[in-house]
Amino acid sequence: MGWKSFQKIKNKLQWKVGHVSFVQRVTAASKKNPSLEFWKLAPKTIYRTQNMSASTSEEVRETASSSSRGDGGDKPNTKEEEKKEDNLLECNICLDTAKDAVVSLCGHLFCWPCLHQWLETRPNRQVCPVCKAAISRDKVVPLYGRGSTKQEDPRDKVPPRPAGQRTEPEPGNNFSGFGFGDGGFHMSFGIGAFPFGFFTSTFNFGEPRPNVSPHGTPQYMEEQFLSKVFLWLAMLFIAWLLLA
Amino acid sequence: MTSAMSPSERRLQKELMSLIKDPPPGVSVDAEQAEQNLLQWTIHMEGATGTLYEGESFQLQFKFSNKYPFDSPEVTFVGSNIPVHPHVYSNGHICLSILTDDWSPALSVQAVCLSIVSMLSSCREKQQPPDNAFYVKTCNKNPKKTKWWYHDDSV
Numbered sequence: 506m507g508w509k510s511f512q513k514i515k516n517k518l519q520w521k522v523g524h525v526s527f528v529q530r531v532t533a534a535s536k537k538n539p540s541l542e543f544w545k546l547a548p549k550t551i552y553r554t555q556n557m558s559a560s561t562s563e564e565v566r567e568t569a570s571s572s573s574r575g576d577g578g579d580k581p582n583t584k585e586e587e588k589k590e591d592n593l594l595e596c597n598i599c600l601d602t603a604k605d606a607v608v609s610l611c612g613h614l615f616c617w618p619c620l621h622q623w624l625e626t627r628p629n630r631q632v633c634p635v636c637k638a639a640i641s642r643d644k645v646v647p648l649y650g651r652g653s654t655k656q657e658d659p660r661d662k663v664p665p666r667p668a669g670q671r672t673e674p675e676p677g678n679n680f681s682g683f684g685f686g687d688g689g690f691h692m693s694f695g696i697g698a699f700p701f702g703f704f705t706s707t708f709n710f711g712e713p714r715p716n717v718s719p720h721g722t723p724q725y726m727e728e729q730f731l732s733k734v735f736l737w738l739a740m741l742f743i744a745w746l747l748l749a
Numbered sequence: 750m751t752s753a754m755s756p757s758e759r760r761l762q763k764e765l766m767s768l769i770k771d772p773p774p775g776v777s778v779d780a781e782q783a784e785q786n787l788l789q790w791t792i793h794m795e796g797a798t799g800t801l802y803e804g805e806s807f808q809l810q811f812k813f814s815n816k817y818p819f820d821s822p823e824v825t826f827v828g829s830n831i832p833v834h835p836h837v838y839s840n841g842h843i844c845l846s847i848l849t850d851d852w853s854p855a856l857s858v859q860a861v862c863l864s865i866v867s868m869l870s871s872c873r874e875k876q877q878p879p880d881n882a883f884y885v886k887t888c889n890k891n892p893k894k895t896k897w898w899y900h901d902d903s904v
Contacts, residue, residue: 597854597855598760598818598854598855599756599759599760599818600760600763600764601759601763613855619854622819623819623854626819626820632853634853634854634855634856635853635855637853
């Protein structure tokens with residue numbers, strides 16, 4: 506315990522502060538002044554806040570027992586143990602007992618809804634909240650207790666919170682032939698690889714062509730002008746095609 | 750009572766309880782104020798003994814959004830005594846990566862307080878950040894709007 510685990514935590518948290526590196530300053534400070542008892546207290550508190558995971562459970566047990574000795578050893582032992590058990594099964598994000606529990610490959614426990622929300626918060630930098638190891642939907646293992654009636658993968662559930670949560674996109678799975686082809690369709694016509702007559706007649710398919718505006722109105726003038734412009738453009742384009 | 754709480758309030762309530770019950774050394778929370786408005790806490794912090802800040806006391810303000818803990822809290826020094834430190838601007842803004850880019854929902858108020866105490870304790874010379882005057886004049890009121898530049902990624 507003590508200094509060694511503080512080092513470990515420090516590495517985990519990856520503190521980066523200001524102009525001088527944190528490590529340098531911490532080591533320098535503690536070398537200079539060994540009376541900095543504060544540093545030795547640090548790991549205890551951090552561990553307690555983070556509500557442990559399997560990988561560090563040994564240290565937790567140690568911390569928990571030493572702290573219970575500290576703040577009142579007269580409490581009944583069983584109660585302490587119960588509490589410890591509870592802490593071990595708490596989600597590292599909501600601090601409640603993990604619901605739809607999943608565990609990361611680095612050993613940290615979360616509610617799936619909590620972890621899912623975190624992964625969505627930073628989709629391009631998905632790291633474990635506790636140790637910053639790479640993490641993703643596929644790198645977590647669902648936990649099934651004996652009490653759970655249906656052994657259904659928590660990751661398949663749409664996270665129940667927040668209310669407006671969108672479902673996770675399945676990359677590649679929602680391929681729809683029509684939608685996909687449609688995009689290409691518009692593309693090729695937009696580029697104008699075909700003569701314009703074809704362009705105008707096919708581009709509007711599916712919806713009726715608008716009625717011609719009555720003579721003399723501004724719309725009529727505008728439409729006439731536009732059609733002339735496009736006619737000239739088409740002619741220029743065809744001429745260019747022929748000459749080139 | 751707990752069922753009516755939002756997930757962020759629930760977590761804040763838990764954190765508040767644990768911070769009141771066993772706070773890190775030199776740290777105490779204004780419990781009454783925090784209980785009235787869970788989204789804004791005031792924390793009293795004492796400079797650790799044996800450091801340049803021994804005997805000084807500071808006030809930290811934590812503001813939480815309803816996206817907490819997925820969104821980091823807004824943490825600034827407030828009150829009459831702002832620590833003179835190379836990473837603390839004279840308007841109370843703090844240059845600490847875990848408050849923005851490196852925030853993680855597994856961190857907590859307690860962990861943030863601890864980092865700040867550590868940051869102060871490891872200071873060897875009391876001086877303001879080199880760009881203090883310019884920053885204080887131009888920055889947004891919310892430190893999270895600042896694009897912080899964290900030096901030395903090798904740590």
